[in-house]
Amino acid sequence: MDEQAPWVQQQADPLAPRDDDLRHAMELLFFAYRDFTGEADAVLADYDMGRAHHRAVYFIGANTGISVSELLAILKITKQSLNRVLSTLIDEGYVVQETDDGDRRRRLMHLTPKGRDLEQLLTRRQSAHVARAYRDAGPDAVEGFRRVLFGLINEADRHRVTLPGAAAHG
Amino acid sequence: MDEQAPWVQQQADPLAPRDDDLRHAMELLFFAYRDFTGEADAVLADYDMGRAHHRAVYFIGANTGISVSELLAILKITKQSLNRVLSTLIDEGYVVQETDDGDRRRRLMHLTPKGRDLEQLLTRRQSAHVARAYRDAGPDAVEGFRRVLFGLINEADRHRVTLPGAAAHG
DNA sequence: GCATATAAGTCAATAACACTGACTTATTTT
DNA sequence: AAAATAAGTCAGTGTTATTGACTTATATGC
Numbered sequence: 001m002d003e004q005a006p007w008v009q010q011q012a013d014p015l016a017p018r019d020d021d022l023r024h025a026m027e028l029l030f031f032a033y034r035d036f037t038g039e040a041d042a043v044l045a046d047y048d049m050g051r052a053h054h055r056a057v058y059f060i061g062a063n064t065g066i067s068v069s070e071l072l073a074i075l076k077i078t079k080q081s082l083n084r085v086l087s088t089l090i091d092e093g094y095v096v097q098e099t100d101d102g103d104r105r106r107r108l109m110h111l112t113p114k115g116r117d118l119e120q121l122l123t124r125r126q127s128a129h130v131a132r133a134y135r136d137a138g139p140d141a142v143e144g145f146r147r148v149l150f151g152l153i154n155e156a157d158r159h160r161v162t163l164p165g166a167a168a169h170g
Numbered sequence: 171m172d173e174q175a176p177w178v179q180q181q182a183d184p185l186a187p188r189d190d191d192l193r194h195a196m197e198l199l200f201f202a203y204r205d206f207t208g209e210a211d212a213v214l215a216d217y218d219m220g221r222a223h224h225r226a227v228y229f230i231g232a233n234t235g236i237s238v239s240e241l242l243a244i245l246k247i248t249k250q251s252l253n254r255v256l257s258t259l260i261d262e263g264y265v266v267q268e269t270d271d272g273d274r275r276r277r278l279m280h281l282t283p284k285g286r287d288l289e290q291l292l293t294r295r296q297s298a299h300v301a302r303a304y305r306d307a308g309p310d311a312v313e314g315f316r317r318v319l320f321g322l323i324n325e326a327d328r329h330r331v332t333l334p335g336a337a338a339h340g
Numbered sequence: 341g342c343a344t345a346t347a348a349g350t351c352a353a354t355a356a357c358a359c360t361g362a363c364t365t366a367t368t369t370t
Numbered sequence: 371a372a373a374a375t376a377a378g379t380c381a382g383t384g385t386t387a388t389t390g391a392c393t394t395a396t397a398t399g400c
Contacts, residue, residue, distance in 0.1 A: 016301060016305065017300070017301050017304045017305070017312075018334065019297070020334035020335060021304070021312075021334045022296075022297040022300050022301055022304075023232065023293075023332060023334070024316070024331070024332065024333065024334040025300045025304070025315075025316075026206075026228075026293070026296060026297075026300065027232070027330075027331050027332055028315075028316060028319040028320060028323070028331060029202075029203060029206060029319065030225070031319075031322075031323040031327055031328075031330065031331060032199075032319040032320075032322035032323050033199060033203045034246065035322060035323055035324045035327070036196075036199060036322055038246075050384090050385050050386070051385090051386085052385075052386060052387085055200070058196075062193065062197070067347080067348090068347070068348060068349090069346090069347060069348080076204065076208075077386085077387065077388090078387075078388065078389080079348080079349075079350095080349095080350085080351090080387085080388080080389090081386065081387050081388075083348090083349065083350080084385090084386085084387095085385095085386090087349095103346095103347085103396075103397070104395080104396060104397085105346065105347040105348070105395065105396045105397070106346095106347060106348085106396095107347080107348065107349095123193075123196070126192075126196060127189070127192040127196075129322065130187070130192050130195045130196065130322070131186060131187050131192055132321065133318050133319075133321030133322045134187045134191070134192075134195070134318065134321075135186065135187070136317075136321045137314065137317040137318045137321050138317075140310070140314055141313070141314030141315075141317040141318050142187075142191075142314065142318060143311070143314060144307065144310055144311035144312065144313060144314020144315050144317075144318075145195075145198075145311075145314050145315045145317075145318035145319070146194070146195075146198060147306075147307040147308075147311040147314075147315075148303050148304065148307045148311050148312060148314075148315035149198040149199065149201075149202040149303075149315070150198060150202075151302065151303030151304075151306045151307050152202035152205060152206055152299065152300065152303045153198070153201045153202050153205055154205045157201055157205070158201075160197075160201065161194070161197050161198060161201060162193060162194065162197055163194065164188065164190035164191045164193070164194040165190060220355090220356050220357070221356085221357085222356075222357060222358085237376080237377090238376070238377060238378090239375090239376060239377080247357085247358070247359090248358075248359065248360080249377080249378075249379095250358085250359080250360090250378095250379085250380090251357065251358050251359075253377090253378065253379080254356095254357080254358095255357090257378095273367080273368070273375095273376085274366080274367060274368085275366065275367045275368070275375065275376040275377070276367095276375095276376060276377085277376080277377065277378095
């Protein structure tokens, strides 16, 4: 019989989750995220766009007046990657940029009505998907879901989550 | 004042989650998944591999003796996409394939010891990440997290989630 | 005023990961 | 013998991302 490797089962701390539970969590995250993001893909394809466009439209919609660098910080991609999708969104009239009067280097972005329509079209299926899961699981489960997911977010970025109840400034 | 569009707030059903809550859920999923997957990326880069390799290694490890088509069904990618990563994993000795004696068309896959080491190396950081979130949130929250995420998975694929407690057949 | 820093945008080259469609080979089922 | 299935392969393509260097405009510190 070989010795148990230290990470196989950390029975030392009885409060520590079992290895099993952690695997289970990782699988849940994988499958749930896969199916959640899959909802918008069909719509996106009709507009010749990809997930990057969706993410940009979503976060500009949720953070009206956001600057380019703030959006970069949220998406954690490079300027070039963002610029490609941003260019098409601006060219096709989904997003507009305006120079910040306070700091004229900054370009503040917001959705046009056309952009808001797109955002709602994309989000509707995902919303329905989440709404069903929320309803099926019940309010207590939802609270737990939120707590765990919030804990999975790097501390430095937790403030970026828009809290429910906070009026969207759009 | 313009009329409320029907999807803005479905107050008709008091049990239905508010629009706010659904947005919040989508943001939590985005940030949490982003940071969760980010954990393994640094390690992966050292091995000249990407997330696709990680996913393949993970699911072969969790489902010893899995066939190529079963793995395709889990990952929901095309045969060609899988083949690229599978070829390198086999060439470099992380994964082996054996012909199924019962049906000699099938190739059953499992990890080599080297593959299992890699899988554990990759999973260790993510495990620690999840373990911390689990511990911080507490057991009731974990139960809720599981219920909601499970509900987010397409019904047809829920059976693919390895339940905790079920001994890994490896 | 000048140097430095910051915000945004751009260029060129590259890579990971995915796609479609067609096709081959081996094996099993009907 | 024909049809179906499992796996593997070929060629071509597209999205999303990367790095590194560079420009322009504006703001800030001294």
